[in-house]
Amino acid sequence: MPSPDALTRSDKAKLTRLSRDLVAWAANNGRLFPWRSNAATTYQKITVEVLLQRTTATAVAGIYDDFFSRFPDWDALAGASPVELEEFLRPLGLWRRRAAALIGLARYAAGTGGAFPSDANDHIAIPAVGQYVSNAILLFHHGRAAPLLDVNMARVIERAVRPRRLADIRHDPWLQAAAKWFARGATSVEVNWAVLDFAALVCKARRPVCEACPVNAYCAFFQRAKSSGVPLATLVATIERR
DNA sequence: AAGCCGGGGGA
């Protein structure tokens, strides 16, 4: 009997279809952000992932130009005065914690000339780099496929396929495997951006727009809602774990 | 593997 934490063939097929459909959806409905531009440097792409934590992409977009004009590279950020940096970060919330994290990360990166280890096991020692930013480093700095597994990707995968078992996204074996499979391959970046946009615009935490969802035909969450007759809004509150 | 932490903004 296979482990309940293993990806089934059915899971894989569904995740593959999901990634393809969301990339297609994003081609017409995806959001445009400066940090996704070809002009964005690796420094900007990694730094912005710290800016984006526990805040909205809209808020980050609002400070993006000013921030990177004042702190254009790792050296500038590493030498920033905490007080000045905090002023830039205030609109995002968590500004004291974020300033300290950014300076720690920047000091590290400035010391290596902007290079990061290619082995994710070596990332845990780097300030402000947890599982999420580690994957961002693999994805944007090393050009490797990696899932930006945050609450958004987790929500979409859990609704479409099945809920995770553990409370913490970062420790659930099935969800980890599912995300990795979901974001595998040469289109990893596009898949990651597509699911973030889809989660923000359609598969929202509070009021998902299931009626206009491009994948509702095979979404477990929507199918369950439809067959149970329970109003969607009620079901949203309870993604049951098993 | 859980608990804790910590700020702005929208519903």
Added chain:
DNA sequence: TCCCCAGGCTT
């Protein structure tokens, strides 16, 4: 007020 937002850190 409560909940959500591209989580990291400590235990």
